[in-house]
Amino acid sequence: MADKATLTYNGKTYELPVVVGTENEAAIDIQHLRAESGLITLDDGYANTGSCISNITFIDGEQGILRYRGYPIEELAEYSTFVETAYLLITGELPNARQLAEFKALLNEHQFIHENMRHHFEGFPADAPPMAILSAMLNTLGCFEPAVARPSDEPNFLASAARLLSKVRAIAAASYRKSMGLPINYPRFDLSYTANFWHLMFCMPNAPCEPDPDIVRALDMIFILHADHEQNCSTSTVRMVASSQANLYASVAAGVCALWGPLHGGANMAVIEMLEGIRARGESVPAFVAKVKDAHARLMGFGHRVYKNFDPRAKIIKQACDRVLSRLGIRDPLLDIAMELEEVALRDPYFIERKLYPNVDFYSGIIMRAAKIPLSMFPVLFAIGRMPGWIANWREVHLNPKARIYRPRQVYNGPTKRPYTMLAARG
Numbered sequence: 001m002a003d004k005a006t007l008t009y010n011g012k013t014y015e016l017p018v019v020v021g022t023e024n025e026a027a028i029d030i031q032h033l034r035a036e037s038g039l040i041t042l043d044d045g046y047a048n049t050g051s052c053i054s055n056i057t058f059i060d061g062e063q064g065i066l067r068y069r070g071y072p073i074e075e076l077a078e079y080s081t082f083v084e085t086a087y088l089l090i091t092g093e094l095p096n097a098r099q100l101a102e103f104k105a106l107l108n109e110h111q112f113i114h115e116n117m118r119h120h121f122e123g124f125p126a127d128a129p130p131m132a133i134l135s136a137m138l139n140t141l142g143c144f145e146p147a148v149a150r151p152s153d154e155p156n157f158l159a160s161a162a163r164l165l166s167k168v169r170a171i172a173a174a175s176y177r178k179s180m181g182l183p184i185n186y187p188r189f190d191l192s193y194t195a196n197f198w199h200l201m202f203c204m205p206n207a208p209c210e211p212d213p214d215i216v217r218a219l220d221m222i223f224i225l226h227a228d229h230e231q232n233c234s235t236s237t238v239r240m241v242a243s244s245q246a247n248l249y250a251s252v253a254a255g256v257c258a259l260w261g262p263l264h265g266g267a268n269m270a271v272i273e274m275l276e277g278i279r280a281r282g283e284s285v286p287a288f289v290a291k292v293k294d295a296h297a298r299l300m301g302f303g304h305r306v307y308k309n310f311d312p313r314a315k316i317i318k319q320a321c322d323r324v325l326s327r328l329g330i331r332d333p334l335l336d337i338a339m340e341l342e343e344v345a346l347r348d349p350y351f352i353e354r355k356l357y358p359n360v361d362f363y364s365g366i367i368m369r370a371a372k373i374p375l376s377m378f379p380v381l382f383a384i385g386r387m388p389g390w391i392a393n394w395r396e397v398h399l400n401p402k403a404r405i406y407r408p409r410q411v412y413n414g415p416t417k418r419p420y421t422m423l424a425a426r427g
């Protein structure tokens with residue numbers, strides 16, 4: 001592969017280095033292009049911009065490949081746990097038995113939120129969006145736990161990461177309990193990460209309560225599938241904020257805000273609302289798809305900036321849906337609508353030409369409904385799952401000895417220079 005690309009502009013030729021990654025992805029390095037030629041590159045929405053060199057996650061969108069630190073998502077979803085996957089993303093390696101036990105102990109040790117933090121939940125209205133509470137409370141957590149170990153100090157950084165991973169779960173559950181007027185639960189030391197989340201969400205202090213292992217396994221798998229996804233909108237946001245050397249809490253709080261939108265982590269909620277709407281109106285699926293096309297609107301849970309063949313996470317979740325619902329003895333009419341919608345869309349030239357396939361959000365909501373997770377909490381579960389990826393990316397930015405503040409350029413297209421108009425003369 002050539003190690004240089006050439007660009008000719010205005011009769012002059014510029015040589016640009018080509019950087020090749022471990023999976024042979026090649027990129028033209030334009031860092032010095034402006035200094036040499038006066039040109040910048042324009043890529044609205046960053047669709048073809050490599051914003052960094054990263055060792056964390058690999059995606060091949062054409063072939064539907066997703067790997068965390070080299071490990072295929074299919075194998076992680078089948079054999080790993082969320083805690084182990086989090087360790088892998090943050091440190092780069094799967095833990096051995098001792099390391100895993102130590103990491104679990106750290107998660108246990110840090111699972112309580114400061115008692116004074118509990119009062120902060122009282123200030124939010126009962127119907128406040130849980131993603132707003134989550135972002136605000138992550139920043140608040142930074143006030144209570146300001147010390148984050150240096151990213152290069154791995155054992156201590158792992159403790160900082162565990163603190164955040166453990167507490168985000170408690171914050172998420174507390175926001176739900178408050179919105180329902182229920183007492184905030186304390187975590188249990190005998191439960192796994194995900195079982196504890198379920199306990200924090202649903203158990204009542206006055207009744208025995210054991211999480212269902214099938215539900216716990218299904219939620220754990222959802223967390224694994226969401227744990228990282230290279231330079232998506234929220235992770236790029238975390239890296240952007242981290243590049244100013246902002247602290248870990250501020251950076252992930254910003255990540256939550258970016259994730260919130262319906263084109264990103266809010267899509268899992270939007271999918272269920274769409275399916276509920278079809279059911280409530282008694283609409284036929286082909287008629288709904290035709291309406292989407294006519295309006296040039298969006299089929300929620302479909303399409304992806306990177307995957308142009310299939311989203312491997314959607315495949316895994318779809319298979320899990322059948323398994324989980326039949327184990328739990330649940331028949332969800334929304335699953336039937338979703339499957340018909342997929343079938344109709346995948347046969348339709350409109351979706352074929354645009355390479356639109358179900359993404360991770362298309363079926364994840366069906367599983368979360370089966371687990372009795374309230375709709376407004378769906379994006380929050382996405383955020384809990386994505387936390388290891390955000391932490392790993394934050395750490396990578398800080399470990400880069402050549403790190404610079406992220407600062408894209410633009411092509412200005414507004415008014416050219418004009419003199420100030422006095423108020424009286426403005427008409």
Ligand code: ACO
Pocket residue numbers: 262263264265267292296297298299300301302303304305306354356359360361
């Ligand atoms: N339904 C119908 N048409 C779509 C969809 C969709 N879901 N997504 C894209 N298109 C169409 C666009 O209208 C456009 O058509 P055109 O060329 O005729 O104008 C074409 O496909 C290309 O669309 P873009 O907007 O360029 O695609 P982009 O890569 O910018 O967007 C995105 C990706 C945001 C995921 C988009 O597919 C979408 O909005 N999907 C629905 C929301 C969703 O499910 N988001 C979750 C994404 S996964 C995640 O964040 C975890």
